[in-house]
Amino acid sequence: MGALLLCLLVCLPLTFILYESSKPSTEAWQQLSQVDPGGILEELDLKEEIPEHSRLYLKTKNTLLLLCSVVALSAMAGIALAWVVSRWHFPLRKSMSVCLVLPLTIPSYILAASYKLLTIDTKNSLAVWVRTNWGQDVMSTFDELWNFTLATFVLTAAFFPYVYLAARTAFSNLSTSYLESSQSLGLSSSQTFLKVALPLARPAIIGGLMLVSLETLNEFGAMKILGIDTLTTEIFYAWTNLEDKNAAIRLAGCIMLILLVLLIAEQWLSGGKRFHASRNTSSSPTLKKIPKFKSALVTLSCLTILFLAFILPVGQLINLAVDGLEKDSISRFLPLVANSLWLAANSSVLILFASVFLAYACRKIPHWSMVTLSKVSTLGYAIPGAILGICTIAVIGFIKNNTSGGNLLDYLYYGSSYGLVLAYLVRFLAVGLPPIDAGLKQINRNLDEASQCLGHGFLSTFFRLHLPLLKLSLSAGAIMLFIDILKELPLTLILNPSNHETLATKTYSLFAVEERYTTGAIPALILILAGIMGLCAVRYISRNK
Amino acid sequence: MKNNIISIGLLAISSLSALANEVTLYTYRHYEADSALYEKFTQKTGIKVNIVKSKADALFERLKSEGSDCKSDLLVTSDAARLVKAKNLGLLQSVESSTLFTNVPANLRDEDNQWFGITVRARVIVYNKDKVKAGAITSYEDLTKPEWKGRVVARSSSNIYNQSLLASMVANKGSKEALLWALKLRKNMARKPQGSDRDQMRAVAAGLADAAIVNTYYIGLLANSQNTKDQEVASKIAVCFPNQDSTGTHINISGAGICKYSPNKANALKLLEFLTSVEAQSTFPKTTSEFPLSMKSDSPLILAWGKFKADNLKLSELGKHNATAAKLFNAANWE
Numbered sequence: 001m002g003a004l005l006l007c008l009l010v011c012l013p014l015t016f017i018l019y020e021s022s023k024p025s026t027e028a029w030q031q032l033s034q035v036d037p038g039g040i041l042e043e044l045d046l047k048e049e050i051p052e053h054s055r056l057y058l059k060t061k062n063t064l065l066l067l068c069s070v071v072a073l074s075a076m077a078g079i080a081l082a083w084v085v086s087r088w089h090f091p092l093r094k095s096m097s098v099c100l101v102l103p104l105t106i107p108s109y110i111l112a113a114s115y116k117l118l119t120i121d122t123k124n125s126l127a128v129w130v131r132t133n134w135g136q137d138v139m140s141t142f143d144e145l146w147n148f149t150l151a152t153f154v155l156t157a158a159f160f161p162y163v164y165l166a167a168r169t170a171f172s173n174l175s176t177s178y179l180e181s182s183q184s185l186g187l188s189s190s191q192t193f194l195k196v197a198l199p200l201a202r203p204a205i206i207g208g209l210m211l212v213s214l215e216t217l218n219e220f221g222a223m224k225i226l227g228i229d230t231l232t233t234e235i236f237y238a239w240t241n242l243e244d245k246n247a248a249i250r251l252a253g254c255i256m257l258i259l260l261v262l263l264i265a266e267q268w269l270s271g272g273k274r275f276h277a278s279r280n281t282s283s284s285p286t287l288k289k290i291p292k293f294k295s296a297l298v299t300l301s302c303l304t305i306l307f308l309a310f311i312l313p314v315g316q317l318i319n320l321a322v323d324g325l326e327k328d329s330i331s332r333f334l335p336l337v338a339n340s341l342w343l344a345a346n347s348s349v350l351i352l353f354a355s356v357f358l359a360y361a362c363r364k365i366p367h368w369s370m371v372t373l374s375k376v377s378t379l380g381y382a383i384p385g386a387i388l389g390i391c392t393i394a395v396i397g398f399i400k401n402n403t404s405g406g407n408l409l410d411y412l413y414y415g416s417s418y419g420l421v422l423a424y425l426v427r428f429l430a431v432g433l434p435p436i437d438a439g440l441k442q443i444n445r446n447l448d449e450a451s452q453c454l455g456h457g458f459l460s461t462f463f464r465l466h467l468p469l470l471k472l473s474l475s476a477g478a479i480m481l482f483i484d485i486l487k488e489l490p491l492t493l494i495l496n497p498s499n500h501e502t503l504a505t506k507t508y509s510l511f512a513v514e515e516r517y518t519t520g521a522i523p524a525l526i527l528i529l530a531g532i533m534g535l536c537a538v539r540y541i542s543r544n545k
Numbered sequence: 546m547k548n549n550i551i552s553i554g555l556l557a558i559s560s561l562s563a564l565a566n567e568v569t570l571y572t573y574r575h576y577e578a579d580s581a582l583y584e585k586f587t588q589k590t591g592i593k594v595n596i597v598k599s600k601a602d603a604l605f606e607r608l609k610s611e612g613s614d615c616k617s618d619l620l621v622t623s624d625a626a627r628l629v630k631a632k633n634l635g636l637l638q639s640v641e642s643s644t645l646f647t648n649v650p651a652n653l654r655d656e657d658n659q660w661f662g663i664t665v666r667a668r669v670i671v672y673n674k675d676k677v678k679a680g681a682i683t684s685y686e687d688l689t690k691p692e693w694k695g696r697v698v699a700r701s702s703s704n705i706y707n708q709s710l711l712a713s714m715v716a717n718k719g720s721k722e723a724l725l726w727a728l729k730l731r732k733n734m735a736r737k738p739q740g741s742d743r744d745q746m747r748a749v750a751a752g753l754a755d756a757a758i759v760n761t762y763y764i765g766l767l768a769n770s771q772n773t774k775d776q777e778v779a780s781k782i783a784v785c786f787p788n789q790d791s792t793g794t795h796i797n798i799s800g801a802g803i804c805k806y807s808p809n810k811a812n813a814l815k816l817l818e819f820l821t822s823v824e825a826q827s828t829f830p831k832t833t834s835e836f837p838l839s840m841k842s843d844s845p846l847i848l849a850w851g852k853f854k855a856d857n858l859k860l861s862e863l864g865k866h867n868a869t870a871a872k873l874f875n876a877a878n879w880e
Contacts, residue, residue, distance in 0.1 A: 031871075031872060036876065037876070041876055049878070051878050055875070121751065124751035127736070128751065131695075139736070143737065225740075227737070236703070237703045239602060240602045240705075241705075241708070242868075242871055327771070386600075393607055393610045394610060397609070400610075400612075400614065493600065494599055494600075494606075496597065498569055498595040498597045499596060509575035514577070515743060516771075
């Protein structure tokens with residue numbers, strides 16, 4: 001029942017999208033989907049100027065290319081790093097294991113702006129050099145290639161920790177007995193990885209990859225900054241330039257379609273199988289010793305990735321902020337810290353509650369309808385933040401005009417930031433649910449039965465058995481939720497009550513809009529610092545429980 | 546029951562806030578200097594200013610959804626085309642104010658007095674001083690000549706400043722000429738349109754291109770930046786105010802209108818009048834490098850640019866041709 005309600009909340013904007021997409025196509029849609037829409041060029045006898053492909057074709061191609069490259073790179077980096085960190089012995093292993101999550105604390109638009117700032121001079125001089133040697137056309141191609149590569153790099157750097165975190169949790173939850181028996185049966189360590197560890201960690205890894213895909217599909221800020229056109233930037237084009245919400249929502253529908261394919265692929269890849277790892281009582285797995293040269297190489301690779309994805313951009317921000325602090329004091333940003341932390345903490349707790357509830361409902365009622373329900377309720381993440389914001393506003397307007405609940409809604413959405421919390425719930429359920437779902441799936445059902453046989457009821461089993469076993473998954477979910485909400489921009493920008501600014505909105509307006517990098521670097525750094533503190537807190541809690 | 550208590554409580558809060566001396570504005574201007582101006586206004590009048598910042602179109606949606614139960618008094622946004630859109634959506638109301646009529650020139654406000662300009666900017670051509678002789682460019686049309694092939698950069702056509710520039714050409718010369726201009730200029734570009742106006746100037750300073758189309762205040766913001774690299778970029782470029790012998794340089798505004806269902810209309814009017822007053826106007830050239838409504842300023846940068854002939858097209862025309870401009874850009878394949 002509760003699951004149904006939760007699902008309904010998420011479905012409201014979804015239905016809105018479906019309903020809008022089912023309307024007959026508008027003129028703006030023709031602008032997007034046809035070459036020479038309205039026949040303007042043909043009429044003026046400029047047929048030779050008609051492009052080969054429509055906008056829609058080009059943007060879809062861009063989106064899919066970017067999606068594939070970011071997902072592939074994130075998978076490689078995330079899985080490899082998680083494996084070495086949880087199984088091999090090398091210098092700095094422990095600190096690397098923790099630090100590799102840090103890139104998550106940098107919002108993608110800050111990472112993009114910071115890399116643009118770092119590389120723009122090099123890019124411009126290289127472009128001039130390319131033109132002198134190979135001419136104008138090659139330079140133009142070089143420019144596009146550069147932008148695409150940089151965008152792939154920035155998104156991978158920003159999102160690979162999702163895979164890393166999921167895979168690391170799964171790998172360290174793996175029973176060592178599996179790995180030991182695999183090796184005693186004669187499999188080499190790489191075979192053990194491919195044939196035993198990877199399949200067992202698959203649900204978690206695929207969950208992480210789904211997050212990477214969703215984030216990539218919905219990325220707007222970084223794409224604008226780096227000059228890449230995707231379906232999401234096209235949504236804004238349709239909405240603000242062609243002034244057609246219907247076409248914008250249709251485009252959102254296109255993104256959901258890609259997502260649907262991904263969801264089906266996910267279901268197919270994990271084959272509906274359940275993975276139960278019989279747990280080993282000795283909690284610390286034995287780490288594999290590797291040759292000195294190899295271990296130095298591993299440390300170096302980890303450091304390089306960390307340097308590129310975190311140390312370099314943060315170093316640049318610190319450099320900028322030092323200049324900024326000469327003119328600005330840090331104290332004026334403090335109220336924003338309170339706003340951001342309050343929002344992130346509240347929303348994370350609410351979403352974790354909802355996630356545990358849904359995951360548990362799926363376990364208790366393993367009917368296909370329940371599973372579908374839980375899958376559907378994570379679709380909110382697929383809706384671009386801005387579209388979700390607009391749908392929310394439209395739904396509020398509709399309810400206020402047709403019912404008497406106006407005062408409550410006013411309070412929620414204008415008088416307080418609780419409305420924003422609800423909107424985050426719709427959006428971020430997909431971040432909270434997968435780690436908890438995966439964690440729950442790794443708990444053997446025999447335990448449930450044993451607990452029941454020993455006379456423990458439903459609640460007692462949950463609190464005394466499942467919750468402690470879920471500790472790792474819960475803390476992983478909490479980390480990601482807290483940081484994601486701290487960074488969230490488009491929804492916050494649209495649904496912010498008056499005089500309410502968060503670190504993210506302030507950073508955005510100073511850093512990305514005003515391009516006042518030195519001043520903007522201050523809230524950006526506080527934002528990253530708050531994220532790091534969140535990480536530490538979660539780590540502390542999960543250790544002490 | 547619980548709901549009732551909440552409702553009563555909320556009713557009490559909302560009736561209290563109706564009595565409070567305040568004004569709420571929905572703004573798309575993200576400048577921090579604006580907040581300083583609002584503080585000054587509060588000191589002068591005792592009226593508290595509440596601010597909601599968001600993207601222009603998101604603010605429109607919010608106003609539409611609020612309907613007659615409006616939370617906002619004043620809508621502030623850049624570009625006349627957006628203000629026209631707000632008017633057409635029925636989000637604004639007409640006001641009679643002799644102060645506004647004197648402070649805001651007729652072509653910079655709405656015929657029905659629903660919106661008023663606050664600051665002015667011109668869309669100009671900047672060029673690399675080392676590569677282009679002064680006087681070599683005199684008009685927007687010059688950039689479409691064959692000798693400029695591969696030498697021009699501009700930002701994306703989804704940017705409203707470009708749309709308004711093209712809309713002004715539609716108004717002045719008709720759609721066909723406007724389309725041809727966009728088509729030829731796109732073909733002369735050194736690279737695919739991307740980045741901000743500042744990025745175009747960076748490309749020109751680096752020698753990647755020789756000329757770019759940008760808004761004036763961005764030149765000022767680069768020149769006055771704390772960043773030495775930005776200052777260097779500004780020192781390498783020169784400004785041309787195009788079309789002095791024909792239509793005049795395209796100008797646009799940042800402006801505001803009082804919301805149709807404003808709960809504190811009198812306060813909103815006071816704020817709007819304050820923003821157009823000499824006291825507020827004199828700050829814009831220094832803080833955001835925008836022109837004041839009078840176009841006169843003692844700011845060194847604006848003095849250095851000198852007087853120029855501005856296109857005296859009624860700015861409401863930009864809103865009228867905005868949709869056409871978007872379609873023409875699409876046809877011209879200007880991304």
